[in-house]
Amino acid sequence: MAAVSGGIHDDDSPGRPPRGAGSSTGHPDKGGILVCRPGCGACCIAPSITSPIPGMPKGKPAGVRCVQLTADLRCTLFGRPERPVVCTSLKPSIGMCGRSAEEALSILAALETATSEDS
Ligand code: SF4
Numbered sequence: 001m002a003a004v005s006g007g008i009h010d011d012d013s014p015g016r017p018p019r020g021a022g023s024s025t026g027h028p029d030k031g032g033i034l035v036c037r038p039g040c041g042a043c044c045i046a047p048s049i050t051s052p053i054p055g056m057p058k059g060k061p062a063g064v065r066c067v068q069l070t071a072d073l074r075c076t077l078f079g080r081p082e083r084p085v086v087c088t089s090l091k092p093s094i095g096m097c098g099r100s101a102e103e104a105l106s107i108l109a110a111l112e113t114a115t116s117e118d119s
Contacts, residue, residue: 040101041073046108
């Protein structure tokens with residue numbers, strides 16, 4: 001996806017856990033607003049990111065785990081200015097995130113392929 005570029009959720013409100021966190025049900029929601037599911041991180045792995053990331057100055061290829069994604073699937077840059085804008089702007093949605101992390105990876109990989117410049 002010529003760069004879904006990045007991360008989900010830009011809600012830095014206190015108590016909102018970084019990347020991959022949210023309700024445990026696959027993320028429905030909080031008053032109608034979709035939140036990230038715990039232990040997902042699909043959007044930090046499947047899509048390409050063209051903007052520089054600390055530790056990945058040329059961005060991130062599709063299917064490659066971001067170096068800023070921790071073992072427990074959290075972003076080390078959450079809330080920090082170094083976090084790519086694209087990561088803060090991406091919002092979770094059923095269409096992108098599906099009903100499980102596996103489904104999210106699959107959807108995001110398909111989107112990446114469909115929107116890549118080579119396709
Ligand atoms: S910088 Fe953070 S939010 Fe963006 S892809 Fe890497 S781990 Fe995910």
